[in-house]
Amino acid sequence: MPGVVRILDLVKNYELEAVTVRALRGVSLTVDEGDFLALMGPSGSGKSTLLNLLGCLDRPTSGNYYLGEEDVSEMEDDQLSEIRSKYLGFVFQSYNLLAQYTVVENIEVPLLYQDRRLSEETQRRCVELAELVGLGDRLDHRPMQLSGGQQQRVAIARALVNDPHLILADEPTGNLDSRTSDEIMHLLAKLNQAGKTIIMVTHETDIAAWARRVVRMRDGHIESDEPNPHPNGHIALVTRH
Amino acid sequence: MNSDSPLLVLWDKGSRLMVLALRSLWLHKLRASLSVLGIIIGTGAVISLMAFGEGSMHDALEDIKRQGATNIIVRSIKPPDDGSSQRRSFTVTYGLTYADFERFQMVSSVVGSVPMRIVDPQEIRRMQYMHRGRVVGTTAAYQNINKIQLVMGRFLVDADEEEGDGDDVGMRNVCVLGSDVAEALFPFESPLGQSVVLNKHLFVVVGVLAERMPTGAVGGSSVSAEEFNNDVYIPLRTCRGRYGERIYIRQSGARSGEQVELHQVTLTVSDMDKVRITGDAIRDLLERNHIKKDWGVTVPLDRLEAAERQKQRFTVLLVFIASISLFVGGIGIMNIMLATVTERTREIGIRRALGAKRRDITFQFLIEAIVQTSVGGLFGVLLGLGIVYGVPYAAEQFFNSHLPAKLHVMSIFLSLGVSICVGVLFGWYPAQRASRLDPIEALRHE
Numbered sequence: 001m002p003g004v005v006r007i008l009d010l011v012k013n014y015e016l017e018a019v020t021v022r023a024l025r026g027v028s029l030t031v032d033e034g035d036f037l038a039l040m041g042p043s044g045s046g047k048s049t050l051l052n053l054l055g056c057l058d059r060p061t062s063g064n065y066y067l068g069e070e071d072v073s074e075m076e077d078d079q080l081s082e083i084r085s086k087y088l089g090f091v092f093q094s095y096n097l098l099a100q101y102t103v104v105e106n107i108e109v110p111l112l113y114q115d116r117r118l119s120e121e122t123q124r125r126c127v128e129l130a131e132l133v134g135l136g137d138r139l140d141h142r143p144m145q146l147s148g149g150q151q152q153r154v155a156i157a158r159a160l161v162n163d164p165h166l167i168l169a170d171e172p173t174g175n176l177d178s179r180t181s182d183e184i185m186h187l188l189a190k191l192n193q194a195g196k197t198i199i200m201v202t203h204e205t206d207i208a209a210w211a212r213r214v215v216r217m218r219d220g221h222i223e224s225d226e227p228n229p230h231p232n233g234h235i236a237l238v239t240r241h
Numbered sequence: 242m243n244s245d246s247p248l249l250v251l252w253d254k255g256s257r258l259m260v261l262a263l264r265s266l267w268l269h270k271l272r273a274s275l276s277v278l279g280i281i282i283g284t285g286a287v288i289s290l291m292a293f294g295e296g297s298m299h300d301a302l303e304d305i306k307r308q309g310a311t312n313i314i315v316r317s318i319k320p321p322d323d324g325s326s327q328r329r330s331f332t333v334t335y336g337l338t339y340a341d342f343e344r345f346q347m348v349s350s351v352v353g354s355v356p357m358r359i360v361d362p363q364e365i366r367r368m369q370y371m372h373r374g375r376v377v378g379t380t381a382a383y384q385n386i387n388k389i390q391l392v393m394g395r396f397l398v399d400a401d402e403e404e405g406d407g408d409d410v411g412m413r414n415v416c417v418l419g420s421d422v423a424e425a426l427f428p429f430e431s432p433l434g435q436s437v438v439l440n441k442h443l444f445v446v447v448g449v450l451a452e453r454m455p456t457g458a459v460g461g462s463s464v465s466a467e468e469f470n471n472d473v474y475i476p477l478r479t480c481r482g483r484y485g486e487r488i489y490i491r492q493s494g495a496r497s498g499e500q501v502e503l504h505q506v507t508l509t510v511s512d513m514d515k516v517r518i519t520g521d522a523i524r525d526l527l528e529r530n531h532i533k534k535d536w537g538v539t540v541p542l543d544r545l546e547a548a549e550r551q552k553q554r555f556t557v558l559l560v561f562i563a564s565i566s567l568f569v570g571g572i573g574i575m576n577i578m579l580a581t582v583t584e585r586t587r588e589i590g591i592r593r594a595l596g597a598k599r600r601d602i603t604f605q606f607l608i609e610a611i612v613q614t615s616v617g618g619l620f621g622v623l624l625g626l627g628i629v630y631g632v633p634y635a636a637e638q639f640f641n642s643h644l645p646a647k648l649h650v651m652s653i654f655l656s657l658g659v660s661i662c663v664g665v666l667f668g669w670y671p672a673q674r675a676s677r678l679d680p681i682e683a684l685r686h687e
Binding site for chain 1: 247253254261264596
């Protein structure tokens with residue numbers, strides 16, 4: 001079975017005024033369905049660049065990127081938008097909710113850009129997702145009225161609404177205290193166990209410990225790629241049962 | 242995956258975005274109202290100016306209709322005293338003559354003609370009542386040409402011109418009263434069959450006119466504003482007999498007089514197309530038979546064209562004013578939209594990351610601009626309606642002047658349509674700019 005994500009010799013150069021910044025210098029990586037991968041590395045190692053490419057927000061200078069069956073490395077802007085709305089879910093460090101929307105409306109946003117009408121059914125799905133992340137009693141709240149942890153839960157629900165192949169999380173706990181971080185990581189681990197593929201950028205080892213696999217980057221290369229035999233979430237789930 | 246009809250999807254998106262735009266307008270009430278001020282004023286100006294233009298045009302048209310579009314009005318005009326005659330006579334003789342009147346009949350396109358003698362305002366008496374009004378000597382044809390309405394009795398008839406048994410010289414002493422005269426002299430009873438005293442003679446009232454709208458003045462001296470409700474109409478023949486052709490004016494001891502046979506002749510032309518040619522023929526006729534320019538020819542149809550030209554000029558001016566204010570309004574919108582795009586860069590980044598295509602972003606900001614200008618347009622319509630109904634009312638109340646305004650329903654739709662167009666036109670560039678933002682950069686934007 002081919003991986004959800006297959007990247008082959010991915011190169012990304014940024015042309016600045018006089019110099020060329022070589023952010024990725026030939027990265028190859030395969031992520032299988034149901035994997036939970038933590039992407040680590042110091043700043044400037046290229047992990048953010050890699051995440052942007054994986055998120056179809058940018059196009060590589062060279063190399064190939066297969067998301068599922070499709071090679072997205074050569075796609076036009078509009079096609080990339082379509083890929084994002086159909087196959088990807090994003091969780092950001094600063095939550096990035098739309099301030100003027102309620103919880104349910106925020107969860108709905110990715111569906112706005114799939115070319116179909118919103119129905120009672122999609123509405124119901126959004127409410128279910130809000131309940132799944134534990135915000136069933138705050139459906140009509142606006143982001144300003146929620147705590148950081150709650151906002152990140154809304155963002156996770158939003159990342160799930162289009163039933164994506166892949167969830168990309170960019171330091172999802174970076175703005176949260178350790179207790180709330182734990183809650184968020186529990187939620188992600190639970191989703192992973194339900195079959196969701198997750199790629200998460202982090203620089204904290206105890207957050208990376210929740211993943212099944214840890215990839216370390218340095219200077220635009222993959223430095224190490226090791227499985228994590230005892231990810232945190234498993235133990236937590238086992239102890240809970 | 243089920244796919245719906247693209248139009249329905251577009252409608253869905255559009256209506257959602259409209260709600261969102263209205264919501265953010267409500268959130269920034271002051272900012273929004275300042276930015277659409279130009280649109281409000283522009284739209285209001287279009288509607289009110291159109292209404293005033295239409296109103297005055299309407300008034301002018303009514304006026305012309307009252308004078309009759311197929312009519313030609315020929316008047317006697319006192320020529321300027323040139324002092325050429327050393328022998329200063331008491332009386333100045335000028336104006337239209339009965340011979341002129343006969344000549345007019347020979348113009349083939351003239352189908353009706355009414356001669357008039359107008360005696361300057363004087364006392365009309367009955368018992369203890371007195372009223373000042375003009376005495377007009379005319380014929381039965383006057384009724385048709387001026388579309389006279391009567392409230393009681395009859396107008397003058399042809400038989401009134403014939404020799405009658407009215408008195409010693411066989412003139413019929415009958416009269417028809419204008420509405421104000423009738424009201425003043427007969428406050429409590431019907432004037433029909435009663436007598437009034439004109440110039441020491443008794444006249445029997447045979448009819449009373451309905452109230453008549455005055456006609457407006459025309460540029461030049463040929464036709465001045467006329468008021469009809471104080472008039473008394475008597476048969477022309479009787480008028481000649483009772484008043485003679487001379488009128489004396491006493492002025493600081495000196496006596497001067499003028500002799501005029503007919504003050505006015507109103508001619509009706511068979512066909513609207515022939516009015517102008519006939520007018521020229523009449524002028525020609527008068528020029529050949531009068532030494533002095535003691536006459537004037539007015540063709541109300543000319544006024545119609547003048548009014549139309551004036552309306553056109555007014556329309557050009559209006560379009561000019563409207564486009565300037567809407568242009569300024571549009572710039573206001575563009576300005577605020579550019580600010581909005583900068584302010585909401587992060588939102589744009591989020592939406593792009595979540596799958597929005599460039600055209601979705603363009604659409605969103607375009608809708609927002611259109612919603613702003615349409616809301617501005619709506620308020621502008623309200624402002625315009627306020628002016629159209631309020632200003633004439635205020636003018637009537639406080640300055641006692643008549644300011645005609647006639648609301649043009651089309652102007653409402655027109656100005657709303659134009660405000661929407663302004664939204665599209667000036668919202669386009671900011672929306673394009675929003676859609677061109679790089680999603681990664683936009684997401685990083687604080």
